[in-house]
Amino acid sequence: MEQILPHLDSVFSIDCVLFGFDGKELKILLIERNEEPFKDWWALPGNIVGADESLDQSASRILYELTGLRGIYMEQYYAFGDPGRHPQGRVITLAYYALIRLGGDKELRPISTYAKRANWLPITDLPKLAFDHQKIYDKGLEKIKRRIKHQPIAFELLPEKFTLTQLQHVYELILGKKLDKRNFRKKIVSFGVLKELDEKQKGVSYRAATLYRFDKRRYAKLFGKEISF
Numbered sequence: 160m161e162q163i164l165p166h167l168d169s170v171f172s173i174d175c176v177l178f179g180f181d182g183k184e185l186k187i188l189l190i191e192r193n194e195e196p197f198k199d200w201w202a203l204p205g206n207i208v209g210a211d212e213s214l215d216q217s218a219s220r221i222l223y224e225l226t227g228l229r230g231i232y233m234e235q236y237y238a239f240g241d242p243g244r245h246p247q248g249r250v251i252t253l254a255y256y257a258l259i260r261l262g263g264d265k266e267l268r269p270i271s272t273y274a275k276r277a278n279w280l281p282i283t284d285l286p287k288l289a290f291d292h293q294k295i296y297d298k299g300l301e302k303i304k305r306r307i308k309h310q311p312i313a314f315e316l317l318p319e320k321f322t323l324t325q326l327q328h329v330y331e332l333i334l335g336k337k338l339d340k341r342n343f344r345k346k347i348v349s350f351g352v353l354k355e356l357d358e359k360q361k362g363v364s365y366r367a368a369t370l371y372r373f374d375k376r377r378y379a380k381l382f383g384k385e386i387s388f
Contacts, residue, residue: 173254190278193273201289238254239254259316
């Protein structure tokens with residue numbers, strides 16, 4: 160006689176940690192919740208995984224429904240499962256993160272009424288977050304701090320053509336510390352992954368700086384070389 164196994168129920172959620180750079184500040188994407196628990200609180204875009212969805216499919220759907228953003232590549236980086244993290248019961252959440260260059264083509268417009276609105280807020284002035292989202296955010300920031308030391312993630316936040324000053328600014332914002340200008344430039348150029356262009360900044364009131372481009376092919380040949388600050 161075939162043994163009938165008990166049905167196992169599990170509740171998983173996805174929380175999306177998106178960092179964006181607007182040329183001046185490093186920001187995090189948050190939503191203002193429109194439902195209990197934590198109604199009217201700021202929170203990371205997140206919700207329950209659908210029964211027939213993969214985790215990646217769920218992450219894309221949730222981000223779209225709560226912010227209107229589509230086509231954003233996100234990576235899973237950690238799981239949070241403390242018993243008391245959700246007031247309605249045991250919910251294990253998988254955190255995804257992404258880095259985005261902010262511009263006019265990424266309008267935020269929640270599709271679901273679950274979120275009142277979505278907004279990019281500076282990481283230097285975060286409000287109190289719902290659930291354990293501060294912990295999830297902190298872990299995400301820790302993740303990109305580690306990655307920027309050995310992978311070229313800074314270039315995901317910059318335009319195709321950029322100055323060394325802009326590049327250094329991104330490193331300083333993520334690492335949370337000032338870097339010596341001379342040492343930074345000497346070290347970053349020595350890696351051989353920047354292509355100096357025969358172009359200067361335009362539309363600036365100060366002395367225009369030389370523009371550079373990240374050489375992806377060159378980096379591929381040197382893959383694994385640590386960029387340490």
